[in-house]
Amino acid sequence: ISLLKMRRHVSVENFRRKLKYFFMSPCQKYRARGRKPWKMMLQILKIAIITFQLVSFGLSNEMMVTFKEGNIVAFKHFFLKNYQDRNKDYALYTKHEVHDHILYIINRVSALKRSILWTNLKKKKKNYNLLQKMFSSKYIYVWLLAVNIYLKVKAINLQTVHYKELPDCYDFAINIKFDNHAHSGKIKITLRSDVQIKVCKDWNVSGSTDLHYQLIVLFDCVVICSCLLSLILCTRSVYKGVLLQFEYITFASIYHNKRVCWSERMEFINGWYILIIISDTLTIAGSVLKICIQSKELTNYDVCSILLGTATMLVWTGVMRYFSFFQKYYILILTLQAALPNVIRFSFCAVMIFLSYCFCGWIVLGPHHENFRSFNTVANCLFSMINGDEIYSTFTKIRDKNDLVWMFSRMYIYTFVPLFTFMILSLFIALFTDTYETIKRYQKHGAPLSELQAFIAECKDPPNSGKYMVDEESSTFWCLCAPCVNCT
Helix, strand or coil: CHHHHHHHHHHHHHHHHHHHHHCCCHHHHHHHHCCCCHHHHHHHHHHHHHHHHHHHHHHHHHHHHHHHHHHHHHHHHHHCCCCCCCCCCCEECCHHHHHHHHHHHHHHHHCCCCCHHHHHHHHCHHHHHHHHHHHCCCCCCCCCCEEEEEEEEEEEECHHHHCCCCCEEEEEEEEEEEECCCCCCCEEEEEEEEEEEECCCCCCCCCCCHHHHHHHHHHHHHHHHHHHHHHHHHHHHHHHHHHHHHHHHHHHHHHCCCCCCHHHHHHHCCHHHHHHHHHHHHHHHHHHHHHHHHCCCCCCHHHHHHHHHHHHHHHHHHCHHHHCCCCCCCHHHHHHHHHHHHHHHHHHHHHHHHHHHHHHHHHHHHHHCHHHCCHHHHHHHHHHHHCCCCHHHHHHHCCCCCHHHHHHHHHHHHHHHHHHHHHHHHHHHHHHHHHHHHHHHHHHHCCCCCHHHHHHHCCCCCHHHCHHHCCCHHHCCHHHHHHHHHHC
């Protein structure tokens, strides 16, 4: 019996040492078993190559955005008569002006030899003459509600060639709208353009080098391989944590006859590894899509930007895991983790009050103020007011013709700003301040330990003691569980 008790004690100590090794930092694991921190070095490498990949794609994406915005401005100057960039409210007020502007657009379209609309009108000359006759009729715009002119213009982005990239073809679907639904004597003119990026057909760029494209593809493949290796290593670590969790649950049930709570179970699941797994998955998907974009097989710039941008953000955030081994540098994450439950409960109540003001402002002030015309603009305006913006402009833009609405708007703003700026926002800051002070006190005097942490703390063996060199499988207690139970 004494021999079995001694073997049981050795088994418990080995399992405690195994748990302590699992929660060690990479540097401590290196001192304990000489295990090199491959995952940490791989994450540092990933930061460098993924950031470089994002910057490279961002420069290419910037050229695409600049080309689209430049074309839209050019369309406004080309199709809208007497248009100026400073004209925020481009509108007409007489029948003659409307008639003159529509004919001006038709004449400008006729100048574009490759315009699809002009080609169709030339093929159907009868319809074009009828259109001119209608515009010159004396009955035009008596009952006008809106006139929509649709154009389709194709363009090629050639500036990418200077950066040794293949060009993209753009289809601009232009809509010029003369809006008179309000019948207020003011006809607003808007030009909107929907852009579709397509693969150029039968392209042949002279002087282009395949070496530059091959190097870009090779670099993207390196990113994919590194992220795939990181994904495998982190998934393996999460899997080992789950196995160790079940092992600890069984150990606590057999040796201590107790159930392990969910908070202790979740200590075995490293959330940083989950974050890295998500980041690696997004990076692999974004890199594959980037290769397809570089080869001009696809043109989904927006999807690729979301994938790579989110992945880079998570990669940089995941580095905070290694700051967790230095408590002074990790105080921000500790404060956010501790304050999160209270912040969620507090935010739920604050959102209810915020939505009530949004609905009220939308219904009452919407007809009298442009910032309250839709529910979305109301939410944006009120959120800006919380941060100190839009307060003066909101006061001054309220129409003062209706005294009742004017008085209500003052009461509405005078109650909203103090409530959210002085009370709710101050309480929100106080939650983090109190939590921060608690974390600082824990760092000085020690934080309360959970049962799992207290069990591990009983192991006093330092990492360089040499006792952690024992194989993990041989330190388990499964072979001793049944005899010990029978003995007791």
